[in-house]
Amino acid sequence: MFTRSCGGRTRTPQELGLPQVAYPYFSVACAACQTDPVRWKRKLSSEDVALLSEKGEAGRLAVCRRLGWNAVPSNNFTVGGTESEVTIEGLGQGHGIGLCQRGAQAMAAGNASFREILAHYFPRTKLMNITALPGTAAQAESPP
Numbered sequence: 001m002f003t004r005s006c007g008g009r010t011r012t013p014q015e016l017g018l019p020q021v022a023y024p025y026f027s028v029a030c031a032a033c034q035t036d037p038v039r040w041k042r043k044l045s046s047e048d049v050a051l052l053s054e055k056g057e058a059g060r061l062a063v064c065r066r067l068g069w070n071a072v073p074s075n076n077f078t079v080g081g082t083e084s085e086v087t088i089e090g091l092g093q094g095h096g097i098g099l100c101q102r103g104a105q106a107m108a109a110g111n112a113s114f115r116e117i118l119a120h121y122f123p124r125t126k127l128m129n130i131t132a133l134p135g136t137a138a139q140a141e142s143p144p
Contacts, residue, residue, distance in 0.1 A: 001025065006100035007076035007092025008034040010121065016075055016095060017056025025097055026123050032106035037091040040073050049079055049086045057095055098122070 012025050051059040057075060064071045077090030099121040107117045
């Protein structure tokens with residue numbers, strides 16, 4: 001998985017109320033988004049904020065389906081305001097899981113290799129060269 005801008009650190013699916021996935025995503029710091037985060041501010045009803053608080057990413061998507069896909073740009077926000085009109089202020093864009101595209105771009109601009117970028121956002125992952133996957137045409141053509 002990847003996200004547009006993590007807001008300073010990536011998240012795990014569990015942090016957002018999503019089910020565990022086969023790949024173990026880790027939360028990592030993102031220097032680019034910590035230094036210069038994408039900031040946003042929105043006004044929502046108290047009902048919408050309650051949905052966000054109760055349902056995590058599923059709540060954010062439900063609110064965005066109803067109000068527009070940019071209604072709540074990320075799950076990284078704080079709540080303020082009055083009981084009738086609530087203001088949320090946040091950082092980042094997207095769910096925040098996996099590779100942060102903004103952070104990866106900044107790392108590449110700083111001469112990080114693709115291996116260094118992947119190692120940062122996907123720790124404990126091993127890159128391997130694979131010549132043929134089981135059941136592929138390349139393997140089927142190989143003599144027994």
